Amino acid sequence: MNHLISLAGIGLLAGLLPAQAQRKSVIKHQQPNIILFLVDDMGWQDTSVPFWTQRTPFNDRYHTPNMVRMAKLGVKFTQAYACPVSSPSRVSLLTGMNAARHRVTNWTLEKNTSTDAKDPDLIFPIWNVNGITPTPSVERAVYATTLPMLLQKAGYTTIHCGKAHFGAKDTPGEEPKNLGFDINIAGHAAGGPATYQGLKNFGNDDLGQPTSVWSIPGLKKYHGKDINLTEALTIEALHAVDSVRNNGNPFFLYMSHYAVHAPIEANNQFIKNYENSGLDKTEAKYASMIEGMDKSLGDIMDYLERNNLEKNTIILFMSDNGGLSAVARGGEPHTHNRPLASGKGSAYEGGIREPMMLIWPDVAKPNSICDKYLIIEDFFPSILQMAGLKKFNTVQIIDGISFIPFLNDKSDPSKNRPLFWHYPNRWGETGPGIGTFSSVRLNDWKLIYYHTSQKIELFNITNDISETKNLADKEQTMVKKLSKVLGEYLRKVNAQMPMNKHTGKAVPYPDQM
DSSP: OHHHHHHOBOOOOOSSSOOOHHHHHHHOSOOOOEEEEESSSOTTTTSSSSOOSSSOHHHHHOHHHHHHHHHHHSSSEEEEEEOHHHHHHHHHHHHOOOOHHOOOOOOSTTTOOOOOOOOOEEEOOOOOOOOEESTTSSSSEEEEOOOHHHHHTOOEEEEEEEOOOOOOTTOOOOGGGTTTOOOEEOOOOOOOSSSSGGGGGGGBTTOOOSTTTTTTOOOGGTTSSSOOHHHHHHHHHHHHHHHHHSSSEEEEEEEEEEESSSSSOOOOOTTTHHHHTTHHHHEEEHHHHHHHHHHHHHHEEEEEEHOOOGGEEEEEEEESOOOOOOSSSSSTTTTTTTOOOOTTTTTHHHHEEEEEEETTTTTTTTTTTEEEEEGGHHHHHHHHHTTBOEEEEEOOOOOOOGGGGTTSSSOOOOOOOOOOEEEEEEEESSSSTTTSSSEEETTEEEEEEEETTHHHHHHHHOTTOOOOOOTTTTHHHHHHHHHHHHHHHHHHOOOOOOEEEETTTTTTGGGGG
């Protein structure tokens, strides 16, 4: 079934014409180039740009001058949300669907294989372990019309560079070209690299063959060279843009870095300053990875300016989930995103709140701040609106709404709008807020419902950003209200719930306890 979505801009002429012919038929004015710069596992505090009301020691630890540069040229969003782990966010981004609806609720890898850790109390649902599919014939996958497919039809040349993690190995979704990208650089099924080191062939053997599922494909020209993966991807992305920027079509570059996902390895260009600063050795390596990512952003911005493209290019910056803090980091676990609680995998703010920025010349006010909240599926309709699409057909229902009204203050789409998270899975690590849960944010309030204990936590995020005061006992009226909002939404999208091993029954929705 097709669902018709309306936005501001030009109309998309759908049909059975070849892709290039379709593109030529819809270009009626100079559409902007669009760059989506997505960082993996980057926390809200992993930057010298403060996304809070005040600077913190983390903002002084990290050196990200190009993020500072971007913030001065555009708008900084202080309450941008994603899912607690990678694949659900990336599927929401490409489909406009909430994770509860698309059912790719945990990270994907092997075909027909769940990545859920074993649990003593719960049996997890048969979720869409195979990720996105461009055809309806793939089992345990979400069939969708993707963002790059629609951009292709609207006349864009679409480039994927870096981490894909859209579909499981040996399924169509593992190849970005099957999902609407004209060019794929180094994207495949895995969600992390074997190594960032060119001297180690990015995890391949001396013949360029993969040694594990984590080996990075397609970068053989850099094997044996002293180059970091982040740098190599940036060079290749700009080569791709250079090859298509004069073909008469606008370009969409999805610059999706593997950084700063584990393994935490030093970026040799930047490690010395951090080692000399007295930082924990692991944290020094992590900081060098952050600065390497920031250099990539700067290299792309420099390229646009050198080629007089900056005035007609939109740049979006986002992370796919909260910063890693439970494992692999130096220092005390669950503290790396403070004042936010916990980190990747958690229902708390540290697991889902992301650094986000936008440059849109003559539209987004430079050096401005937006404190309205939004969520990862909102990128889908927002980018299509940026591209000038008014109408388009999708096989899926779209949950996201455009955040473009935030830029002109004509309306506030976030007011009285609930945001939803649904994770009927087990990541495997432990820590504050890490578990099997469903959650809702509505205005100042956030409710978390834990599936194992069937306990509820309630926080006023505006007054308590660190989620230290559980108000569930004191605010029973709000608990009842938000439990109903969450329960009704989960039923509406037919959200999957785990089963309790001890009772043999499905975990009830939060308003059915």
